[in-house]
Amino acid sequence: MHTPHEPASAARDSSAYTPPSVTGRSGEHGLACGCAAGMALATAGTWLRFAMERTARIDTHTWPFVLASAVSGAGLLATGVCVVRLAPRASRLSWRALWGWALATQGVAFSALALTSSDVFTNLCFGALSLLGLSPYTHSPAALGASPLAQLVPARWVNDPSPYGPLFLPVVRAAAWAGSGTFWGTFFSYKALLLAATLAALGIAARHLRARLPSRAAEVFAVLAIGPLVAWEVTAQGHNEGLLFLALVAFLAAAAAGREGWAVCALTAGVATKYALAPLLALYLVLTARRSPRRAVALAALALLLLAACFAPEWHSVTLRAVMPMVGGEAARHAHSFTDLVCLVLDTLALPTASLLAYRLLSTASALLCAALLARVAWRARTLAELAHGYLLFLLALYLTTPWFQPWYLCWGLPLLLLEPDREWQRFFALFSVVTVVQWAAPLDPVTTVMADLWAVSRMWRLSRPASEETISSAA
Numbered sequence: 001m002h003t004p005h006e007p008a009s010a011a012r013d014s015s016a017y018t019p020p021s022v023t024g025r026s027g028e029h030g031l032a033c034g035c036a037a038g039m040a041l042a043t044a045g046t047w048l049r050f051a052m053e054r055t056a057r058i059d060t061h062t063w064p065f066v067l068a069s070a071v072s073g074a075g076l077l078a079t080g081v082c083v084v085r086l087a088p089r090a091s092r093l094s095w096r097a098l099w100g101w102a103l104a105t106q107g108v109a110f111s112a113l114a115l116t117s118s119d120v121f122t123n124l125c126f127g128a129l130s131l132l133g134l135s136p137y138t139h140s141p142a143a144l145g146a147s148p149l150a151q152l153v154p155a156r157w158v159n160d161p162s163p164y165g166p167l168f169l170p171v172v173r174a175a176a177w178a179g180s181g182t183f184w185g186t187f188f189s190y191k192a193l194l195l196a197a198t199l200a201a202l203g204i205a206a207r208h209l210r211a212r213l214p215s216r217a218a219e220v221f222a223v224l225a226i227g228p229l230v231a232w233e234v235t236a237q238g239h240n241e242g243l244l245f246l247a248l249v250a251f252l253a254a255a256a257a258g259r260e261g262w263a264v265c266a267l268t269a270g271v272a273t274k275y276a277l278a279p280l281l282a283l284y285l286v287l288t289a290r291r292s293p294r295r296a297v298a299l300a301a302l303a304l305l306l307l308a309a310c311f312a313p314e315w316h317s318v319t320l321r322a323v324m325p326m327v328g329g330e331a332a333r334h335a336h337s338f339t340d341l342v343c344l345v346l347d348t349l350a351l352p353t354a355s356l357l358a359y360r361l362l363s364t365a366s367a368l369l370c371a372a373l374l375a376r377v378a379w380r381a382r383t384l385a386e387l388a389h390g391y392l393l394f395l396l397a398l399y400l401t402t403p404w405f406q407p408w409y410l411c412w413g414l415p416l417l418l419l420e421p422d423r424e425w426q427r428f429f430a431l432f433s434v435v436t437v438v439q440w441a442a443p444l445d446p447v448t449t450v451m452a453d454l455w456a457v458s459r460m461w462r463l464s465r466p467a468s469e470e471t472i473s474s475a476a
Contacts, residue, residue, distance in 0.1 A: 028093050032101035034082035035226040039105050041075030042232060043112040050113055056183065057152045058118050065115075066443060072115055073441020079105070079228040080434035086226070087430065090218035095206070098218060102202060102225035110188075110195050112236035116440045117406075120238030121152035124186050126162050127172030135317040136162035136169065148183050166314045167272035168240060187238075194242035195235050201246040201415075208253040208418055220417050220426065229433040233408035241411035243273045248415040251284075255384055256419060260288060260299060268303045272310035276412060279374055280391055286378045287387050334359060338453065339366075339403035340446040359403060366401035373397050388419035392429065396460065400453050407436045424463055432456055 049068035050056065059065060090098065114120050125141035128149055140159045144150040150158065162169075171193055179186025202225050209217035224230060234242035247270025254263035267284065270277040281303060289296035311318060334340040339362040346355035377390030395413040399405055410433045420426045435455070439448045 028086060028089050029097070031082045031086035031089070032093065032097070032222075032226060035079045035086065035228075036101060036104040036108060038075045038078030038080075038082060039228070039231050039236075040108045041078065042072040042228075043075070043108050043236065045069070045072030045075060046113040046115040046236070049115060056113060056121075056187075058114060058154075060443065068115060069443060070441055073438060076228045076232060076440060077438045079226075079231070080438050083222060083227040084431060084434060087219045087222045087427075090222040091215075093218065095210075095218075098221060098225070099206075102221075103199075105226050105231050106195060106198060106235050109231040109235040110191055112232075114237055116232075117237050117239065117408075118152065118154055118157075119240075120187070120190070121149060122157050122160075123164075123168075123172050123238070123240060124175065124183075124190060125149050125153060126164075126169065127174075127176035127186070127190070130169050130173040131176040135314060137314055137317040137319050149186070152183075161319065164240065164274055165272040165310065166318060167269060167310045168243065168274065169314070171240075171243065191235065191238050194238060194240070197242045197246040198230060198234055201242075201249040204246075204249050204253050205415070205418060208249075208256065212256055213418070216423065216426070223417065223430040223433075224414060227430065227433065228437045229407075229410055229414060232437055233411060237408070239408040239411070240274065241408050244270050244277060245411050245415060247273065247277065248280075248412070249418065251280075252388070252415055252418050255284065260295070261302065264299045264303050265306060268306045269310075271303075272307055276409075279394070283374070283377055283381070283387055283391060287381055287384070290382065334403040336405040336407070336445055336449045337403050338401070338446070338450050339363065341450050343403075344446070362401075363403045366398070366403065369401055370394060370398050385419050385421050388416045389421065389425070392416045392420065392425070396429075396432075396456070400456060405449070407439070410436055422463075428456075428459055428463060432459075 045068045048071055049064050052064035052067075053059070053062065093101075122141060125144055125147075126136040128144055128147065129136045129139050129141070134143060138161065140161050141150045141153045142158045172190060175186050175190035175193060178189035202221070205224055206217070206221055209220055213220065230242075230245060233239050234245065247266050250266035251263050251270070254260075254266060263284070264281070267277060267281045271281055285296050285300050285303070288299055334343055339359060342358045342362065343355045346352075346358060373390070373394040377387060377394060381387040381390050392413055395416075399409060399413075413429060414433060417426050417429060420429075432452075435452050436449075439445065439452065442448060
């Protein structure tokens, strides 16, 4: 027998899966402590680079950076290994203990400096621009002149306006105001806002999981709260994916509870923060239209009204100019991908024409594949669980084929584990998030990225056997 919220796959997975053994006396608390300790080591690596170079500016071509990456990478690996071993056993811990270790892990991550990305500096510049009354859509960080913040932004991005939605601006403006113009004050004020968003999302997730997926609640929560992905990419490195993480968790919890209006509000807020969530909003409206076209029209009107309100202050300034290069509009932008590896090899061989052709062919193939998967979800999804699973497959295809990929993009997919009916897919994505993040340890990208992608493709091929598809179709 299965609970009303547990699909048939739960029984299959429980019988087919043997939790990893824990050697010696190390138990669940020891593994959770390992997660926090690993994140503490990762944080120490960021300060090691600062101590050696005496600047927050990131230069990836120095030995201090390589050494710091190795130290932080070791910490991320420790956190990843521990959370993978802990997750299947997490139900043996009380929720009070789980929350305690989550706060410890997120807390030590909060004290980290930027190491693997300088995006946080760019975002702080947008906040400073906004506080000065300048629109980040018509002005770039370069407009700040000799500001200490602008000096931290790489030359590649210093002349680019904001690629984010207008709802992101109040967040960075608040950080700039709270920081009183100082780098350290602004930096940690911004990260404090992201930490608050992360903890709010974890609170919503915990409540949803305990009510609707009790047999897997602790396991999924451990991955979200104590794993390396969110703690490192959001709380430590300051990516605004933390705001999307909150929007997605709130959306999924509200939608699962049948609160469609609140679900659309949460997801629309996410779209107005970062446009990456727009496809999911469209798919949810299509799913709603299957049950009630009139309801879908009302929800679409609500979403448009909210978007109009968010865009109104920047209506004459907002532009997608900075977004287009990220979706195939500029052949020079490729990173952490198979396309990146191919283009780098061809460029090294002094074949720029072949590199450009490869980029265009591979980016077009990626766009067509992702569009086909979105269309498939729109056509086939009949339940929220099917929608979540289909969208997870779309995201995986995007991660594995897009010319421009960054590890923190996995934060768009991690909340979908709240509704994932198949335990094997849940554990695969959790492991994929660990494998992706720990690659920061060695500056061998995109070789390491492609190796991880090949492993992911082989694993997905095995998980996509007909039995798995039948399981998804039978989910509530």
